[in-house]
Amino acid sequence: MRKIVLSLALLASITAPVLAQETPGGRLGTGLPVPRYVSLKTDRVNLREGPSKDHRTAWVFQRAGLPVEIIAEYETWRRIRDAEGTDGWVLHSLLSGRRTALVMPWAKENTPPIPLLNRADDKGSVVAQLQPGVIANVKGCSGSWCDVTVVAERGGDVEGYVRQEKLWGVYPDEKVE
Template structure:
């Protein structure tokens, strides 16, 4: 009898954990594709443990334009994941449909700078070198290359091309117009 009760308790815990990953009640928000990439609209976005202001703030993002991936929706709340795998819920009004991406946020150590080319060709002229984690504004992607814009030194904008596989914020082979 004790083994059965223990087994039921374990089953209940694992079912509860699975439900926590899904929108409560299964109600969706926009009907837009999930998953999809968006960006943070403001410099201060609370990441909550659940889809309401009653849930504890687990993290505070402080970087407007940061790309995040929407992985679930519930009414006006979106469950998001950042490039490091951190997940939680944010209010939809704190998100923007503007597409941004991070240049190779997974790169560690003595990684050489990431080249931004003047054409979608790695033999073309390099217009800038990017450090890992730089936010780029996506102007378009053809599935292999993305045309991006970055602001250098807080003043001038640089426009160029980067291989799509070097970005976090666009899916492999995704076309962005």
């Protein structure tokens, strides 16, 4: 029984958002909740093995607007994780507080498109079909539906609603204003 209690306590400490606190050596984080979602500011972001430019670049992101999750902070560095679980360190200046989300990045090949509806209701009219992996700009979320905009193939933005569980970049039941 004791092992189960310890496991539940460990799970609670991993999943519960906490405020960034003073790190060993007295370096403060931002005080914002960790984990939290942000997006990449530019289309070239080096993901490093550690929190300094002296650390090797492990990966280069090449998709501005890609949502990532901040999982740790150290001075001006943020440890981030992408939708595939890859994690590493980036400079805070390469991140934006703008909320974006990926449409079902976990979907298998040949998954049907996800309907973007004109209202937050399964009976709404379809305004667009979203392919898995599309980046959506998050305007707001109610905890079950998100109001998003996406760039249409022919240019211009299309706005509509998608079920929150179809997105990576917002937490389940999270309200975004």
